[in-house]
Amino acid sequence: MGNKKVQKLPSIRRMPTYLHKLKQMRKNGLDTVSTTIMARYMNLEPIVIRKDLELTGVTGQPGVGYKIDELIDAIKSFLNWHNTAEAVLIGAGSLGRALLGYEGFEDYGLNIIAAFDADPSKIGAEINEREVFDINRLPEMTTRLQVNMGILCVPNEFAQEAADMMVEGGINAIWNFTNVSLDVPDHVVVQREVIASGLAVLSVKLNQQMLTD
Amino acid sequence: MGNKKVQKLPSIRRMPTYLHKLKQMRKNGLDTVSTTIMARYMNLEPIVIRKDLELTGVTGQPGVGYKIDELIDAIKSFLNWHNTAEAVLIGAGSLGRALLGYEGFEDYGLNIIAAFDADPSKIGAEINEREVFDINRLPEMTTRLQVNMGILCVPNEFAQEAADMMVEGGINAIWNFTNVSLDVPDHVVVQREVIASGLAVLSVKLNQQMLTD
DNA sequence: AAAATATAGATAAAAAAATATCGATACCCT
DNA sequence: AGGGTATCGATATTTTTTTATCTATATTTT
Numbered sequence: 029m030g031n032k033k034v035q036k037l038p039s040i041r042r043m044p045t046y047l048h049k050l051k052q053m054r055k056n057g058l059d060t061v062s063t064t065i066m067a068r069y070m071n072l073e074p075i076v077i078r079k080d081l082e083l084t085g086v087t088g089q090p091g092v093g094y095k096i097d098e099l100i101d102a103i104k105s106f107l108n109w110h111n112t113a114e115a116v117l118i119g120a121g122s123l124g125r126a127l128l129g130y131e132g133f134e135d136y137g138l139n140i141i142a143a144f145d146a147d148p149s150k151i152g153a154e155i156n157e158r159e160v161f162d163i164n165r166l167p168e169m170t171t172r173l174q175v176n177m178g179i180l181c182v183p184n185e186f187a188q189e190a191a192d193m194m195v196e197g198g199i200n201a202i203w204n205f206t207n208v209s210l211d212v213p214d215h216v217v218v219q220r221e222v223i224a225s226g227l228a229v230l231s232v233k234l235n236q237q238m239l240t241d
Numbered sequence: 242m243g244n245k246k247v248q249k250l251p252s253i254r255r256m257p258t259y260l261h262k263l264k265q266m267r268k269n270g271l272d273t274v275s276t277t278i279m280a281r282y283m284n285l286e287p288i289v290i291r292k293d294l295e296l297t298g299v300t301g302q303p304g305v306g307y308k309i310d311e312l313i314d315a316i317k318s319f320l321n322w323h324n325t326a327e328a329v330l331i332g333a334g335s336l337g338r339a340l341l342g343y344e345g346f347e348d349y350g351l352n353i354i355a356a357f358d359a360d361p362s363k364i365g366a367e368i369n370e371r372e373v374f375d376i377n378r379l380p381e382m383t384t385r386l387q388v389n390m391g392i393l394c395v396p397n398e399f400a401q402e403a404a405d406m407m408v409e410g411g412i413n414a415i416w417n418f419t420n421v422s423l424d425v426p427d428h429v430v431v432q433r434e435v436i437a438s439g440l441a442v443l444s445v446k447l448n449q450q451m452l453t454d
Numbered sequence: 455a456a457a458a459t460a461t462a463g464a465t466a467a468a469a470a471a472a473t474a475t476c477g478a479t480a481c482c483c484t
Numbered sequence: 485a486g487g488g489t490a491t492c493g494a495t496a497t498t499t500t501t502t503t504a505t506c507t508a509t510a511t512t513t514t
Contacts, residue, residue: 032449038471040445044437048420062491069422075473078492090492091480107444126339132420136437137444177443201447203439207261207345209282217450219443221436224257224349226416230390230432231320231350232253234414237430248500275461288503291462303462304510458513469502480491 039080043103044136045070046080050100051135062093109137114175115203118190119182120145120153120160123205127179128156141175146186163193170197177201184208252293256316257349258283259293263313264348275306322350327388328416331403332395333358333366333373336418340392341369354388359399376406383410390414397421 034040049069053061063074063081070077081094084102088094104110112134117124120143128140144163145151153160161169170178178194180187180202187208194202195212204210204220212218247253262282266274276287276294283290294307297315301307317323325347330337333356341353357376358364366373374382383391391407393400393415400421407415408425417423417433425431 032446032453034442034446034449035470037442040441041435041438043441045420045435048437064490071422073473074491076471079472082493088492089480090478091490093491107441108448109444113444122339122342126335129335130436132437133440136440138440177447200450201443203443207258209284215450217443217446219439219446221439222254222258223343223434224261224345225254226432226434227346227349227351228253228256228320229247229250230414230416230430231322231326233247233430233432234390235321236247237413237428251501277461286503287461292502295463301462302510303508304460306461456514458511460511461509462507463509464507465505467502467504470500472497472499474497475495476493477495478491478493480489482487482489484485484487 036083039083040107042070042072042080043107046077047100047103047109048132048135050096050103054096054100059096060089060093061096061099063088065093104137107137112137112139113177114139114141114173115177115179116141116166116170116175116199117143117158117179117181118145118163118166118194119143119180119186120147120150120155121181121183124179124181125155127181127205128158138177140179141173142169146182163190166193167197170194170199175199177203179203179205180210181205249296252296253320255283255293256320259290260313260316261345261348263309263316267309267313272309273306274309274312276301278306317350320350325350325352326390327352327354327386328390328392329354329379329383329388329412330356330371330392330394331358331376331379331407332356332393332399333360333363333368334394334396337392337394338368340394341371351390353392354386355382359395376403379406380410383407383412388412390416392416392418393423394418 063077066077067074084106086094086098086102115138117127117140128143140158143155143158143160144166145160146163150160151162176199178199180190182190184207187206188210191202191210191212195216200216202218204218210218276290279290280287297319299307299311299315328351330340330353341356353371356368356371356373357379358373359376363373364375389412391412393403395403397420400419401423404415404423404425408429413429415431417431423431
């Protein structure tokens with residue numbers, strides 16, 4: 029069915045936050061960090077952090093902590109973020125634009141090299157230095173440029189069609205921001221981002237909070 | 242420390258997807274659904290769905306399935322999405338704009354009634370029928386309007402400051418899209434959305450996929 | 455009407471994730 | 485230098501989540 033299970037998902041999801049904070053600490057001139065410090069920052073228990081970092085293979089120094097540089101490196105290679113991945117974005121609507129405008133991606137080894145859209149009024153435009161191409165050119169261009177990641181931000185009704193074009197163009201990783209569960213070949217991995225999931229969690233938290241007051 | 246742990250997180254995160262799909266099915270004239278059908282759609286195992294739905298208190302009919310109307314209702318009340326929540330959005334940058342433009346929120350019981358920003362060139366503008374106010378007016382306005390949810394989309398460096406203003410204005414639920422771990426009183430719940438988490442998961446999936454080829 | 459198939463619920467089992475404990479190591483302060 | 489404190493690593497435990505199994509109920513097919 030395409031999507032093998034990934035283990036340690038909660039840990040993996042925390043990695044980018046570690047990375048961000050570590051880079052910030054390094055900028056502030058620090059060179060070591062303890063899980064206590066990190067835990068305070070992230071509202072977690074130190075033991076959670078220690079277990080997460082164990083995954084990356086780094087070892088810390090008892091009594092001291094971890095070397096920030098080493099950690100940054102280890103997390104990056106754990107996520108395979110050492111080599112920048114090139115991606116294309118499909119759907120230059122408001123969400124697409126927001127993603128094109130997001131500065132943080134370079135920190136995460138992602139480089140969006142072009143956008144595609146079906147709307148003639150958008151084609152040819154330039155958004156944050158990335159050109160918007162006709163979606164019909166997608167298969168040809170991604171094949172030629174050897175891009176293997178696609179960020180899908182089209183309206184739901186065009187999602188499957190757009191995904192098909194990506195697959196045709198040799199893309200094998202799709203970051204899916206639509207509400208559609210895509211049907212893709214086994215070798216293609218899909219990560220679906222459901223924005224409302226966070227809202228659901230917030231709602232439940234708020235509820236529980238109000239009950240305990 | 243503010244954030245008690247929430248249980249069944251994965252199940253809660255799947256609820257909005259069930260809701261979306263169920264509404265779509267209802268529109269297509271269906272009135273019952275089995276976990277097998279739902280599972281096929283979501284690339285999950287039927288047992289997962291059954292366990293998730295159990296949380297909402299609905300019971301299905303062996304041999305038949307669940308009544309779609311009942312399910313929709315049960316999920317909504319599980320998430321407390323029966324009564325629309327009013328929210329304000331802080332930071333009318335590209336992400337803020339994208340959220341203001343997102344049509345799906347009404348399905349999820351969320352109504353963004355106004356936006357705030359510090360940039361004079363944005364103040365007074367109207368984005369998708371919502372006015373952008375001076376951020377200094379936030380505490381007064383949210384108090385008066387009795388809004389208790391805030392969506393935080395400002396640049397990282399202003400995040401804490403903006404959060405403080407929200408707290409001052411009586412907001413007790415913050416949906417945090419910044420990269421900052423906010424410091425808020427205990428009664429305020431925060432849900433942080435780390436966009437890069439999904440990218441991290443996708444990277445790891447892609448890696449594993451490539452290893453098994 | 456009987457047999458085959460599909461389904462949920464209850465209970466049990468397995469797997470994964472979070473948390474605790476304890477010993478060893480380093481740093482800091484007097 | 486010595487005592488107190490902070491820290492990590494290894495191991496064990498607990499909790500939570502996921503998955504399996506089995507039974508009863510409904511539907512469909514023959």
